Amino acid sequence: MQLDPKVLMTIKNLPLLAKTVIDGFMNGFNKSTIKGPGMEFSQYRSYQPGDDLRSLDWRMFARSDRYYIRESEIETSIAVRFLVDASASMNHMDGAIKKIDYAKWLAASLAYLVNIQGDAAGLYVFKDGGLFSLASKADPQHLQRIYHQLDHIQPEGKFTQPAHYKELFGSSRRELLVFITDMYQSRDEIYKLLDSLAALRHEVIVFHLMGQNELDFDFKGYTALEDLETGETIEIDTLQAKKIYKEKLEQYLEDIRMQLLGKHIVYKLINTSHPLDEALREFLLRRKKG
Known part of the structure; x- marks a missing residue:
């Protein structure tokens, strides 16, 4: 059963939403692949x-x-850390759906899945000028803390890389890092962070969130667009600009894919108008291979 994001918007309780998403997803998935301690x-x-x-x-x-x-086949569990981009650009809306809301739903659902697999889940929220961290644990009470923190994320400012990333992410333990972001950066801040994380030899998955209106350049009724992080606006002629935009977007996405491939990072573009299933399948695929 696939759940449209518009339906998810009506579920105000994040724990209930996460359980609903995963229960629906598992009904259409081979359950034998996700029993036991995530193996x-x-x-x-x-x-x-x-x-x-x-x-x-x-x-x-x-x-x-x-x-x-x-x-x-394998008896050991792992720690899964969810890294959520909470910069102002994550307030971008496609219809009534904000990227940050989709990020919350995805992180909450995956954290619930991780918990029932017996793995440890942690949450790291990249905020303007700082980082909120909740270390990885494998108990139901900790899952509730993750839900609480996700519920209270308010995107603002620019994306910044923490100076003490090695202290936070440097670990000899086998870990999977799940980064949920819109990849919006002005000076390669996100690439620099991913360089740092890749150097620590953890497996990294990047879920790149984009709205359907961004993918189609569909901003009907608007004559100007505002940069959510800098406040700058540009005038647009949608008919004239659409073809050029589509060509540049295709090159932009290919550049991201190749950049992350070179860092041995798994990359998945996620359309926020689509159900969460694509991201859940990618996560389970990486979890099984890890």
């Missing part, structure tokens, strides 16, 4: 005293009247 299902074996009862397969019990345990 792909491998095989069954007979239950032994002391085994974790959460790994019992009740369908097998119903068919055979015997207890079986699902075994996973």
Whole structure:
């Protein structure tokens, strides 16, 4: 079941939204790939005293009247850190949907998925001139803290890279970093951050959010556009500018893709008018490969 972002807007409770998104997504997904501690299902074996009862397969019990345990290909869990861009440009709207709202829904849904997989989730919000951090943990109470912080994000100012990123992200532990951003930068600030994160050898996924109106250059009724971070405005002639814009946009997106490919970073463009499914599938694909 896919949930249109317009429907998600009507769900005001973030924990409920996250559960609704993941439950709907899992109904159409092969559940065997997301059971256990976030690992792909491998095989069954007979239950032994002391085994974790959460790994019992009740369908097998119903068919055979015997207890079986699902075994996973890999038994270790990982820490997943969600990095959210909260600069002013994330206030961009496509219809009634803001990029920051889509970012919140995506981060909350993935954090919920991470939690039920038994992995640790952390939240890092890049704000104007600073960074809010919530270290990774794997308990339900911590998930509620993540929801609370996501709920209260108010985008403002420009994107800035924290000076102490090594202290925050330098870890010998296996980690997955999920960066949700619009890739808006004036002096390569985001590229510099990604350079730093890639150098630490963690796996990094970038979800690049763009509105349908940005992708189509569809700003009907507007004669000027405002830069949300600098306040500067430019006059536009949409009919004349559309073809040039589309050509430059295609080159811009290709440049981003190639830049991140060179850093061994996974890149996924996400249209904020589309359901979250594309991002969820990409996340699970990387999680299984990690």
